[in-house]
Amino acid sequence: MKQILDWIDHRTGYRGVVKETLYENIPGGSRWRYVWGSTLVFVFFVQVVTGIFLWMAYSPSTQTAWESVYYLQYHLDGGWLLRGIHHYAAQIMMILMLLHVLQVVIDGAYKAPREVNFWFGLLLMLIVFGLGLTGYLLPWDQKGYWATKVATEIAGSVGREVPEIAVGGADYGTQTLTRFFAIHAGVLPALLVGLLVVHIALFRRHGITAKLSGRREGYQEDFWPDQVLKDAVACLAVLLVIVLLAWLARAELGAPADAAENYAAARPEWYFLFLFQFLKYFPGEYGKLIGAVVLPGLLVGFMFLMPFVGRSRTGHRLNVAFIALVLIGSAVLTLLALDEDYYAKRIDKSQIAEAEKAFEQIAIDLRKAGEGSPYHGKEQAEQLAIFSGDDQEEENLLQEQYARYQRYQTSKNFIEAVHAADVEAERIKELAVEWDPQAEAYLPSIPPTGALALLRADPKTQGPKLFGRYCASCHDYSGPEADTEFVTVHPLAPQTGDHVPNGAPNLYRFASRQWIAGMLDPEEVAKVHLDRETWTVTDAPYYGNTNIATEDGGMVEFVQNDLADLDDEGREKIEAIVVALSADARLPYQQTLDQEAETAGQIAAGREAFTDAFDSYACSDCHRWGEIEDAEDAPDLTGYGSRDWMIKMIADPAHIYGEHNDRMPAFNPPGKPESQQLSDEKIGLIVDWIRQDWRPGPAKPQP
Amino acid sequence: METQSPSSDVPTPCCGTKRRGILKGVLAAAIGLFVSVVPLIPGLAVLFSPLRRKGNVGGRMIRITTLGALAGSTRPQRFQVIASRRDAWNLYPPEPIAGVYLAPQGDGKPPKAFAVTCPHLGCAVDFNGETEEYQCPCHTSAFALDGQTLYGPSPRGLDELAVEIRGDEVWIDYKRFEVGKSQQIEIPS
């Protein structure tokens, strides 16, 4: 054995190297405070190892980046842990780096002859920031996409060319990913390794910056084994923290990036949050340049000068004060950023109650008087001023509450956006797998066009958004049943409350048995009324405040007169009609009920009852329905509530309601592409959502 | 962690007692090894994921062509196997995934089907109409009309796939086999 080692040593001189490495002298002996540098190198090692494995799984393009990360996270063994470790180690690295810099400055380790090494350290710090920034984009989820977009726009304040080079064109795309990936996995790590070698070599050259006092005076120890043991234990502790974090709080993967879908919750990683907050105080065209480039640049610039500033005792104190100030400032900014985002969670709503009440009154006035209202076309602050009239005290109170109200609204939007993003991230996991009968398992089945295409075609998540945008200003959508929790409190669902400004029907479970029964229930339709006080239609779920509800000899009148005092036979007839008419909608959630009704002959009975007169009229006296073609004045009920029927209704209501149509606009009138507001696909998404006709998630829980 | 950097300091002899020093050294080395290996574990798990994936054997029935397309011909003809295919996270819509030879067997008899994959090392064989044999362009294996090896390094004859006639359509039981073996061993998919 010894002979072999001698032979190797003779040709490599490894013993000398080992000796120099291990038996470096530490004046004052090994100490725990010397471990920070080693832990940093260790975390970098972890990043290199996990990074290389991630590299084997990652595919940088707009159709595959998110998909490959998804595949890694949910379908490859240990993928979630691999990604988790890389994710958390990056953040731990930031913290360790902070401690390291802090220690160097406080100990004055930048002083002669260590100036150059201090500068190398600062360069290393900048590279680590760069790694954090570039890595955040790579999963190509909504969060990373929008946050990084902000970062590159900041670079745009220097000149348009900078982001164009970084992004590989005017827009974010595959070239952005290939570039960021090469920078993240190639350029920056290579630079880091090079600088790190010099950094450590110089450190060895100068030795540790020891503080010798008391018993440590004159005492010294070798690097091996005491300090190595301390370093190893520290690395072990760091590793445990990283693995524990990765294990307990799995690395997040949001919904795939969508340039067309604004993401109100775009925030950088927490360690850049202070900069994000800082920018809020620098408005205007040059604000971002000053806030994000000039000032941070000056700050880092000053750090480069620290060795010269710190030559004197006061200078050193100045340096320490400076770094303390920067740290405290960053901490405060970070907390402010978090507080602004989560303000809505901690605020007591009574603190904005007066302002909210005022806005409600203003809204009523606007509805009543329209353009004649003094509030018309005014800013909210001005409206409050008008509202309070001459009462200065009230105005002050309102304006004060208004400031809070604004913060509350911003924060609420943020929290809702985060929640909505979570819901979409969960949903895309359901959509990304399909049952494979051969493998007898759910397998990832994303089409080659990418996961975003799946999400965009999903009624469950897109329907409520579109409904909110195009329908909710008139239509209500709310339901009491517990099992409908998803649709009623769905975070993407439109905000509908007690006020239904234009009073169109509530479309929750439209054309279901309950809905049609309600439409034919004299009690229910009697609820239709206009509240002259608040100028709102309250509780008009079936006919709304439309001319169908109010016209003479119309449907509501019929229901109230003819269907009011039915005998048992009449009630049975109505029930049969409800069942039969609702079956025409072919609602997926009513499928079994409809089939049972068919076999029980209820549907045939309903069709018969349709032609039977109640008090004076039969339904068929006004309505056509399938083969029942006697009348043609009232809407044709063939396929009422079915997918086709609803699509036609939204595309061009006059097609179904003729002149009875009230204010419902045609969103895609046939033959008039110029007045199209919604494409066929989008109408289909809304319809499928209202019909609750979407792909269910996997039956078995996914790993 | 800080290794391989020359020091200008002159090493001085250690001062702790020797036994404690050795104990500490062993402990330090053990922990060092441990923390260096742990980050590798999830990476290796990911790397070896494909081996743990259990596929299914048994093939799948795929429609190739109609009897009409083969009528009147006695020569083997090459057809595309069109099916949907999975690749990592993707499920592709049906597209050509492989080739197959259908060899007519005369009136009334269903054709025979041969996979185009050469059982030697997986090149695609061509049918040579003049010599009436399947020839592999890679290492010149050749196979007879019935799939038997005529000459060359192939360890077995062409892989025959089961044919089923449904109405006037020709379906095959599409399977893949490991190359380089004298026995047919199906590759699970």
Ligand code: FES
């Ligand atoms: S692959 Fe066909 S002969 Fe080698």
